[in-house]
Amino acid sequence: MPPYDLSQPLDPGVPVYPGDPEVSLRPHATHDADGYRVTALELGSHSGTHVDAPAHTEPDGATLDSVPVETFTMDALKLDCTEYGDGQPIPPAVLPSDPDADALVVHTGWDAHWPDERYLDHPYLAPETARRIAELDCHVGIDALNVDPTGSVDSDVSTHGIPAHHALLGAGKLIVENLTNLGAMPTRFTLDVAPLPLPDADAAPARVLGRVE
Template sequence: MKIVDLTHLIKEGMPVFPGTEPPVLEAANTLEKDGFREKKLHMYSHTGTHMDAPAHMIAQGWTLDQVPASAFFGPAAKLDARGLQRIEKHHLESLIKPETEFLILWTGWDQFWGSESYFGAFPTLSPEAAKWLSGLPLKGVGVDAISIDPMDSVNFEVHLELLGSDKVIIENLKGLDQLPEHFLFSAMPLKLEDADGSPVRAFALVDHDLSTNC
């Protein structure tokens, strides 16, 4: 079994969603002064590779600390969405199997991480595709872009559709080119109180027999 890390490094000056602030990693204690090292972290809950809880945009939505860790792990299917403008229902229908719990959208956009192009016109789900996904028993949908909605969205239609159906959204994934079409996926958030979102350490387990009970 191979573990593939799908997580961007959190560091000062990293890309963040427009209107938010990049993280500040402050040296709170040092070896020279205190005999141990410790950092003070100042960052938004949706920094870097992160997870959106339903509570991010849904008034009565649940927070990440309200569900078990099993909600963040399971069999996944990867769609090669490179070159598409909109991801439609017909792109997804044959991909998602009865055992699929996560859909991962490979746009290839992580190649632009750290440049202005990262905030460009990456492939996104159409409203119709998002509505269809909302009716499936998935745990979540992930993407290797800054958002699951287009950058010019003002109503966050895809977010609202998915979060409103009790699914999580994982954004800013990386390295999806290393994955097969089906694999095991994990994205574990920090167990923060009242967590509308959290940075995650996302990874995939590949070369695993998905026919076994996970």
């Protein structure tokens, strides 16, 4: 069966965390002027579908380029969290006691709001949910901007903090954010994550595929 593309496009104007660099694409060379085409890109390391490394929030955390490449192919278990709405915490009750998986992929259905402002008001992992996932030794994927609250109005980290990031990244796990098309995936599948090979990276945009054997 062909793989499913679980990545959002890196178009100009895509949703980014408030204050992060916007995505910009502009012609650098064109067929008419130069005989070939080159596009100049400007974006942040957390743009579009991307992978957070522990170094994102943990001063002594591993950078993405130090993670063994085999880590990015994961046995994934999808969690149906589509009942949770705007700004609602996802509780530990959604978690299995023994996932038998490398990654838990949180399907909220919030990718349906990409790229509207409402996308920032997504459900998120309650701190105790993230801590439990870390105890289960699983990486996390989510079809939302953030595993912590974002909010289109109040996006001040000092207000709500980033406890889910600290729980997961502090345990050495990876977080894949801004996934899409999870509704097409079965409960069990293989998650292939291919981040850009940025040096000393806190995160990197990634092409993410879902495979079903």
